[in-house]
Amino acid sequence: MNLNRIRAGLLLAALPLILLFLSGCSMNRLAVIGAEPILVGGQSAMYRETDLKLARDAMPAQLMLIQGLLQEDPHNPRLLLYAARGFYGYTFGFVEDHDRRRASKLYERCFHYGLAALREEGLDLDPQHAQQQQVQAAVARLGRSAVPGLFWTASCWAKWIDMNRDDPARVAELGRAAVLMRRVLKLDEGYFHGGADLFFGVYYGGRPPMLGGDYRKARRYFERAERISGGKLFLVDVLYAEYLARQTQNRALFEKKLRSVLSRPADEVPDLALFNRIAQAKARRLLAHEKDYF
Structure with a gap:
């Protein structure tokens, strides 16, 4: 066999290792790269889960894994978004209704992961300040x-x-948070099943007019979120009831929205099963406290 061909073959085989060495990529970084498909698969399975206790017990381990991977690759934008989305989902679904102080700390962590991801996109200031x-x-x-x-x-x-919400200085930040979400509306209104419209439905519906609320705007945003999601995301009706129907003291609409959510199978869209089960749990809690609201 020609010696030059052997050398060329060995060089070709070693090329990936040479490139890896030159790039300074560590074994830990390789582990991160290898773990990302597992994270994606795990999140997909989680979204399809209908057993809330199983999801609640499993999510902290997944979040710890993401944080561990971020220690090895702290500027990885995909991992930062997994962390922000994961902490939001866990806190919204399983913490905030029972422990607001702990929820505040977890949402703070969620915010900083999201902000770090935005910095990787080129955001050059701290929007909070x-x-x-x-x-x-x-x-x-x-x-x-x-x-x-x-x-x-x-x-x-x-x-x-x-x-x-009892801290006026913190409440004053809400307008800046809305600036970020308005950019989502402009760039991709359909992202996360019309989530930006849902945000503004709550933003305008959850406050009295003297404090910046606008019930007509809230209704329009909720209706747009409903159209974009095709009526498949139960949280639209739950948040409509919790914020707009309650704020306007429309008890009949409050009951109608929540009972509609409870009458439907959570997994009618499999990829929304967990979100819809969380929505149903919140609907039951709201109905249990109905007399306190009206």
Whole structure:
């Protein structure tokens, strides 16, 4: 066999290792790369889970895994988004209704993961401490690839504020969170089943007019979220009942929305099964406290 051909073959076989060495990629980074498909599969399976106790008990281990991987690859935008989305889902579904103080801390963590993902997209300021006009100018420079980061950062931020609604300084941040979500509306209104419209339904429906609420706007946003989701995301009706129907003291609509949610199978869209089971649990809690609201 020709010696030059042997050398060429050995060089070709070693090329991936040479490139790996030159790139400075560690074995831990390789482990992160290898773990990402497992995370994606695990999240897909989690979204299809209908047993809330099983999901509640499993999610912390998944979140710890993501945080461990981030220690090895702290600027990985996909891992940062997994963390933001995961902490939001766990806190919204299993913590905030029972322990607001703990929920506040978890939403804070969620916000910082989302913000770190946005920095990887080029956000060059801290929106929490900048002026609103500065935030508007900064997010206007972000493109469509930043939509997930914008969405989850704004969602986590708004919930963190909501857990501290007695603090006027924190409530004053809400307008800046809304700036991020308005950019989502402009770039990709359909992201996460119309989640940006749902955000603004709560944003305008959950406050009296003297504090910036606008029930007509809230109704329009809820209706748009309903159209975009095709009526398959039960949280639209639950949040409509919790924020707009309750705020306007429309008890009949409150009951209608929540009982409709409870009458449907959570897994009619398998990929929304967990979200819909969480929505049903919240619907039951709201109905159990109905006399306190009306």
